[in-house]
Structures are given as C-alpha cells and as structure tokens.
Amino acid sequence: MRIGLVSTMCTAVPPPRAGSVELVVGLLAAELTRRGHDVTVFAAGDSEPAGRLVSVLETGYQGNETIWDWQLAEFVQLGRAYEHADELDVISSHVYCYALPFSRLVRTPTVHTFHIGPTPDFVRFCRLYPEGKYLLISEFQRTLFADLPVAGVVPNGIETSAFPFTEQPGEYLAYIGAFHPNKGPLEAIRAAREAGVPIRLAGPDSEYFQQVIAPELDGSDVEFVGEVDHAGKVELLGNALALIFSSTWLEACPLVLLESMACGTPVLATVNGPVPEIVDPPVGGLCVDDAELVPALERIAGLDRRAVRALAVERFDVSRMVDGYLRVFEAAT
Amino acid sequence: MRIGLVSTMCTAVPPPRAGSVELVVGLLAAELTRRGHDVTVFAAGDSEPAGRLVSVLETGYQGNETIWDWQLAEFVQLGRAYEHADELDVISSHVYCYALPFSRLVRTPTVHTFHIGPTPDFVRFCRLYPEGKYLLISEFQRTLFADLPVAGVVPNGIETSAFPFTEQPGEYLAYIGAFHPNKGPLEAIRAAREAGVPIRLAGPDSEYFQQVIAPELDGSDVEFVGEVDHAGKVELLGNALALIFSSTWLEACPLVLLESMACGTPVLATVNGPVPEIVDPPVGGLCVDDAELVPALERIAGLDRRAVRALAVERFDVSRMVDGYLRVFEAAT
Numbered sequence: 001m002r003i004g005l006v007s008t009m010c011t012a013v014p015p016p017r018a019g020s021v022e023l024v025v026g027l028l029a030a031e032l033t034r035r036g037h038d039v040t041v042f043a044a045g046d047s048e049p050a051g052r053l054v055s056v057l058e059t060g061y062q063g064n065e066t067i068w069d070w071q072l073a074e075f076v077q078l079g080r081a082y083e084h085a086d087e088l089d090v091i092s093s094h095v096y097c098y099a100l101p102f103s104r105l106v107r108t109p110t111v112h113t114f115h116i117g118p119t120p121d122f123v124r125f126c127r128l129y130p131e132g133k134y135l136l137i138s139e140f141q142r143t144l145f146a147d148l149p150v151a152g153v154v155p156n157g158i159e160t161s162a163f164p165f166t167e168q169p170g171e172y173l174a175y176i177g178a179f180h181p182n183k184g185p186l187e188a189i190r191a192a193r194e195a196g197v198p199i200r201l202a203g204p205d206s207e208y209f210q211q212v213i214a215p216e217l218d219g220s221d222v223e224f225v226g227e228v229d230h231a232g233k234v235e236l237l238g239n240a241l242a243l244i245f246s247s248t249w250l251e252a253c254p255l256v257l258l259e260s261m262a263c264g265t266p267v268l269a270t271v272n273g274p275v276p277e278i279v280d281p282p283v284g285g286l287c288v289d290d291a292e293l294v295p296a297l298e299r300i301a302g303l304d305r306r307a308v309r310a311l312a313v314e315r316f317d318v319s320r321m322v323d324g325y326l327r328v329f330e331a332a333t
Numbered sequence: 334m335r336i337g338l339v340s341t342m343c344t345a346v347p348p349p350r351a352g353s354v355e356l357v358v359g360l361l362a363a364e365l366t367r368r369g370h371d372v373t374v375f376a377a378g379d380s381e382p383a384g385r386l387v388s389v390l391e392t393g394y395q396g397n398e399t400i401w402d403w404q405l406a407e408f409v410q411l412g413r414a415y416e417h418a419d420e421l422d423v424i425s426s427h428v429y430c431y432a433l434p435f436s437r438l439v440r441t442p443t444v445h446t447f448h449i450g451p452t453p454d455f456v457r458f459c460r461l462y463p464e465g466k467y468l469l470i471s472e473f474q475r476t477l478f479a480d481l482p483v484a485g486v487v488p489n490g491i492e493t494s495a496f497p498f499t500e501q502p503g504e505y506l507a508y509i510g511a512f513h514p515n516k517g518p519l520e521a522i523r524a525a526r527e528a529g530v531p532i533r534l535a536g537p538d539s540e541y542f543q544q545v546i547a548p549e550l551d552g553s554d555v556e557f558v559g560e561v562d563h564a565g566k567v568e569l570l571g572n573a574l575a576l577i578f579s580s581t582w583l584e585a586c587p588l589v590l591l592e593s594m595a596c597g598t599p600v601l602a603t604v605n606g607p608v609p610e611i612v613d614p615p616v617g618g619l620c621v622d623d624a625e626l627v628p629a630l631e632r633i634a635g636l637d638r639r640a641v642r643a644l645a646v647e648r649f650d651v652s653r654m655v656d657g658y659l660r661v662f663e664a665a666t
Contacts, residue, residue: 066457071408075434079433079438098408119401119402
C-alpha cells in the first residue's frame with residue numbers, strides 16, 4: 001500500500017527529544033516500511049524516517065524563531081502532501097484535524113488521527129465532513145466526539161523491545177513530563193513526601209520548573225535528573241517503584257504510561273480521561289482520586305511486574321498499532 | 334467571469350463595524366456584480382454581500398468564544414471555496430497567504446491579495462509557489478516581498494460617493510482607529526495639544542483606551558466621540574481640519590486615509606510604509622517625522638481640499654480598484 005504519513009512540523013521524525021506525535025509517526029513509518037509498504041513521510045526537513053521524506057521546512061518550528069505562524073506551516077506541509085495524493089493510496093494525517101479542508105479536493109482517502117482532543121473546534125469542523133475517516137487513539141476520545149462516526153480506535157504503540165523488563169521494583173517514584181502546573185509535578189512531589197517515598201523527576205526546564213519545582217528539590221528525596229534521552233528514560237523508569245502520573249490536562253494516550261509499563265513498572269495515576277483504559281487497573285497500575293494517591297502507593301509494590309510488562313507488550317507494541325492502522329486504511333480505501 | 338472572493342472570517346461581509354478586509358471584499362463583490370460578473374463570496378454566514386454567499390460558520394469568529402483556532406476556521410472556509418473551484422474562473426483570496434496550500438490542487442487559478450504584510454512567513458511560503466499570482470495593495474509591499482513576482486499592485490478602494498466633499502475646513506484634528514499604542518493615539522493627542530488644536534478621537538473601547546487615553550480626555554480640546562458608524566465617520570472626517578495618522582504599525586493601505594481624502598480632508602501623517610504613496614504629499618496631505626507634526630499642522634490648512642478630494646476619487650474609488658482586480662484576474666486566467 002502507498003501510504004502518506006503527515007506529521008506535525010514541531011520537530012523532526014523521529015524527534016530528537018520530546019515529541020509524541022513525531023515519535024508515533026516515526027514508529028508507523030518504520031514498521032509499515034518493514035512490512036513492505038511504500039511510505040512517504042511529510043515532516044520537518046531534518047527528519048530521518050523510514051521511507052521517503054518530503055518537507056517544506058528545513059527544521060521543525062519548535063525553537064525556530066523565524067516561524068511565527070506555526071499553523072500556516074502545518075497547512076503548507078499538508079498542501080504539499082495533497083499535491084502527492086495521486087501517488088498515494090491513503091493519506092494518514094496526524095496534524096490535528098487540519099487535513100479536513102483538503103480531503104475533498106483529491107480522490108485519495110484521508111484518515112485523520114487525533115493526537116489531542118477532539119476539541120470543540122475539531123467537532124464543529126468534522127461535522128462538515130461526515131464522510132471523514134476519524135481514527136481515535138483512545139475509547140475515551142469517543143465521549144468528546146459527540147455523534148460523529150469513528151473509523152477505528154487504535155491506541156498509540158511503542159517499541160516495547162526498546163524498554164527492557166526490570167523484575168525488581170525500585171524504591172522511588174518516577175515523574176517524566178513537562179513541568180507545567182497541569183501536568184501535576186507539584187502534586188506528585190507532595191504525594192511522594194507524604195508517603196515517605198523518594199521521587200525523581202525528569203523533563204525539560206521551564207519557567208514553572210524554576211519558579212515552583214526547583215525550590216522543592218532537596219537532591220535526595222526529591223531529585224531532578226534533567227531531561228532524559230532514551231537510555232536515561234529506560235534507566236529511570238525501569239528502576240522505579242512506580243511512575244506517578246497526575247496530569248489534569250486532557251490527555252489522549254500518553255506514551256510515558258506505555259513506556260513505564262513496558263519496563264514492568266506500574267503506573268500510579270490520578271483519574272484522567274483515557275488513563276484507566278490504558279492502565280487497566282489493577283493490572284498495569286492504579287488509578288485513584290488525588291486524595292487516594294498516598295494509600296494507593298502502599299498497594300503498588302504488590303503488583304505483578306511481569307503482568308504489567310505483558311499488558312504493554314500485548315496491547316501497546318508498535319506491531320499492534322500498525323495492525324490497527326492498516327485495518328482502518330484498508331477499510332478507507 | 335465567475336469569480337470566487339474568499340474573505341477573512343473575522344466578521345461579516347460587509348462588516349457591521351470595523352473590518353477592512355471584509356469591507357474591501359464587500360465592495361469588490363458589489364461592483365463586480367454590478368458589472369455583470371458572477372460572484373461567489375466565501376465569508377461568515379451572517380454576511381450580506383452582493384452575489385452568492387457560501388459559508389462554513391454562522392458568524393465571524395470575532396467575539397465568538399466557541400472558536401478557539403481562528404486559523405483553522407479560515408482554512409476550512411478556504412477548503413470549502415476550493416471545493417467550488419470547478420464552478421469558478423478565478424479564486425481571489427483575501428485571507429493572508431493561506432490559499433497557497435490549496436492553489437495547486439485545482440485547475441482554477443488563485444490570486445492572493447495581501448491585506449497585511451507580506452510578513453516573513455508569507456515570503457518564506459510564497460517562495461514555494463513561484464507560479465503564484467500575488468496582488469499587493471501598495472508599492473511599499475514590494476519592498477517586503479523580496480524578489481518574488483508580483484501580479485499587480487491594486488490599492489484599496491472605497492465608495493467615494495458615500496463620503497461627500499466638505500469644502501470648508503474644520504478646526505479640529507480627527508483620529509479614527511484602534512486604541513493601541515502602535516496606532517499612535519497618544520502621539521496624536523500630544524501633537525494636537527502642542528499645536529493648540531482640538532482633537533476628536535473615535536474608535537472602539539479597549540484596555541489601552543481606558544488606561545492611557547481616557548485620562549487625557551477633557552471633553553473639549555481632547556474629546557472622545559465613541560465608535561462611529563458610517564454617518565458618524567463622514568461627519569467626523571468631513572468637518573475636520575485634517576485626519577491625524579501616526580501609526581507605527583506596518584500598514585498596507587489604510588482605508589481611513591482614503592475616506593478622509595474623499596471628504597476633502599487632508600491627512601497629516603507620520604512617515605509609515607505605504608502612507609506617502611497614498612497621500613501623495615502635498616496633494617492629499619503631509620507626511621512628516623514625529624517631531625515635525627506640529628509645524629506641519631500649520632501648513633495643512635493651506636492645502637486645496639478640492640485637490641484632496643480629486644486625488645481620492647481618481648485613485649481610490651472602488652471602480653479603480655475593480656478595474657485593477659479585473660486586469661489581474663484576466664492575466665491570471
């Protein structure tokens with residue numbers, strides 16, 4: 001199948017650091033290519049995906065101060081992708097719902113994957129395209145998509161083989177994510193302190209980190225380990241007692257949950273949209289209200305880390321994700 | 334000719350209040366229809382343009398708090414316009430450079446009018462479409478457009494017959510515009526005070542107005558007359574000694590200059606991009622450095638108001654604008 005994957009243009013595919021959409025697109029490109037499909041990736045020019053790369057920008061707009069209108073960059077990239085429509089059997093857009101306005105201008109069908117939302121804007125404009133093939137990445141997203149048709153629900157996948165299993169639980173909580181109040185790092189620190197369990201935090205520096213999180217650090221019980229690369233992430237996650245995930249943002253299918261579970265490390269999460277369906281408590285971890293984080297922490301060491309790992313491999317390996325995408329692609333064409 | 338005019342979606346066409354792009358699109362639609370062309374206007378759903386209206390939103394996004402991603406709204410509207418491409422001989426986009434990504438997906442040629450900029454983003458992405466038909470609204474815009482090809486320069490037009498000539502100069506300065514530091518209302522007030530000439534200001538309320546401009550008002554020498562409708566604008570402009578225009582924003586072809594000149598009221602402006610080519614000093618007014626505003630004010634009463642009016646009618650009547658657009662449309666098709 002001739003498949004066009006349109007990534008967001010924030011950073012390269014695969015991303016040098018954070019970038020969940022670019023990571024997923026990179027994994028799709030690699031596995032689809034491995035299975036013999038003809039893949040064209042539309043992404044930032046410094047990408048190195050499997051398959052052919054087409055780009056309208058030398059680098060992603062993240063950190064590129066010469067790009068003011070990032071939405072315009074996304075739409076120009078989409079336009080370029082649609083110029084190649086005749087060479088493609090399906091266009092798989094990972095750019096919000098931004099492919100909608102192009103979708104009727106070519107014969108090639110579009111599959112729209114929503115890595116965020118669907119927001120009320122998405123729903124409003126998707127209604128204008130009832131024939132659209134909408135791929136959700138969690139069942140939870142259905143609740144936001146009103147009565148609109150869903151072509152399939154395919155959770156994100158990760159390369160589980162790249163996150164080796166660690167049998168022995170560690171003695172600290174791991175936090176990996178942005179330092180933003182909505183991601184809940186402060187709540188994570190407070191819960192760890194109250195439970196008397198050390199916490200190690202990783203993520204990119206930010207103003208919020210400097211102002212709110214840095215004063216909480218003590219170098220032992222509450223430790224910042226910087227922004228981690230893949231090896232650092234595996235080390236931090238694999239040796240943890242649990243990943244703590246207390247985001248209040250509207251999440252779609254956060255990769256860090258899958259990565260932690262692949263290492264055998266259970267997730268201790270506050271209830272948030274799709275988290276329970278991903279973690280499948282009590283198999284992959286526990287999902288509780290804020291106030292229950294500390295008591296739940298006492299139970300988390302009792303979870304079977306082999307079962308945590310098995311859940312990740314079975315449900316969230318990249319091969320499962322690619323199976324799911326291909327089913328949707330085939331139904332759409 | 335079957336002409337599709339794509340407006341911005343900020344407000345209706347024509348706009349109930351401020352909205353220069355929507356105003357120009359409305360004038361184009363009316364005059365093109367009057368000349369027998371088949372006009373389709375793509376604009377907010379509460380528009381009442383001449384010709385046929387097609388819309389993807391009930392109202393403009395200005396003041397519509399349910400629309401978060403206004404760029405998406407613009408692109409969805411553009412997509413809808415391009416779905417009608419086969420029924421059109423030319424698509425005249427007034428939406429920034431946002432039609433670029435659609436332009437190669439249909440056979441109908443696109444003419445892109447830049448009502449702002451061209452910004453560095455425009456230039457970057459227009460380079461990817463060297464075949465593009467770019468319509469500038471001032472010669473000054475050429476300097477921002479690097480070495481890119483220009484299909485034509487067609488200044489904005491107004492219905493000069495709707496701005497009746499007033500022979501007798503008034504005794505106050507008029508300011509019409511947004512209350513924003515870059516629009517220069519404070520500089521206008523200071524110059525008026527220093528020259529001992531009253532000033533009357535009109536425009537929509539804003540935080541900057543409340544904080545900075547309101548304390549300057551004294552109800553006689555420095556007077557605020559509210560946000561004016563068409564009749565109020567004609568009254569305010571026609572009876573003024575001069576329009577004062579001290580914007581430091583990058584302007585493209587500000588309609589208020591044309592409106593003032595149509596009334597016979599000269600423009601006293603600080604030098605800003607396209608202003609000299611519009612005002613053609615000393616015919617339509619004077620363009621000076623900030624420090625020269627006060628001495629220039631003494632000379633402005635000596636200008637021939639009939640010549641000011643004649644300049645506006647000859648160069649900026651809607652009929653001239655439509656002549657110019659049709660030349661570009663015909664060359665593009």
